[in-house]
Amino acid sequence: MNKAVKLVLMLTAVATVAGCQTAPQSLYQWESYQPQVYEYFKGEPKEAQVEALERDLQKINASGRKAPPGYHAHLGMLYLSMGKDDQMVQQFRTEKVLFPESAAYMDFLLKNAKTGDVK
């Protein structure tokens, strides 16, 4: 085997190995969901949290990727605490459409919201 062929083979091998090592794409586009959950727990102002989550949602929608599990439900909870009930209902329904696994819990929350004692 001449040297040129050996070199090409070696480079191909290197490229293949490097190709294998690239990180697989994540299932969801996370943006600031987890830090915002922490902000909520710390009792930081809710307006700022809603603002950040709405802004991030635009980014996620623009990229055509998916928001992580809980994102829409969390936003819905923030809307509720600000008295924006219609928007809450919309977010809980979106969560249910994107993740049918959430159906039982979202229905429970929506039912309680109608009777007025949900949070």
Place this chain on the structure above:
Amino acid sequence: MSFLKMTGALLALALLGGCVAPKTIDYSAFKQARPKSILVLPPINESPEVQASYALVSQVTYPLAEAGYYVLPIALVDETFRQNGLTTPNDIQGVAPGKLHDIFGADAALYITITEYGTRYMVISSETAVTASAKLVDLRTGTTLWTGSARASSEEGGNNGGGGLVGMLITAAVKQIINSSTDAGYPIAGITSTRLLSAGQRTGILYGPRSPKYGSD
């Protein structure tokens, strides 16, 4: 002589056994249950730091969701417990699995205990570390499907070579964050969470139905 030989052989065996002995977990219950959704309960905090529970639980969605599970919204779940008069992790983790299933409709629940969280100040350096253990329970049957534990520390890779390049990079990144944060445990808790709850590791949780790798382990 034969005694010596035998001792030697036994020693060799013991050494080999020590190196090889793989930590294996029985995954049969997990595989049979095939959970799709996980309800993460507020962690029991055995450390003196009050923020430990929220700092960790706010970061568990990432590894579990990327492993292929639906993770119920963490803060909303916490509110639902509060609305029902359950405010402490101990009380919440004591609720019967069947009742949790009725309310949340989740297939499984994750019970977390934090045993270490915070910074120890030493003469030359300080170490921030977070240790947690977790148990995944089938909410229909009450069966334990998986248990695990993990630790992360700001001092990793500093004086041992174990972490390698990636470990060093993580350590560097973590130290930078710590310098600009009042809660030094928060980024470490994120690493602990990822180590504890990512799929695709030996003795880790299995991939869930939303992952392309579901069923490969």
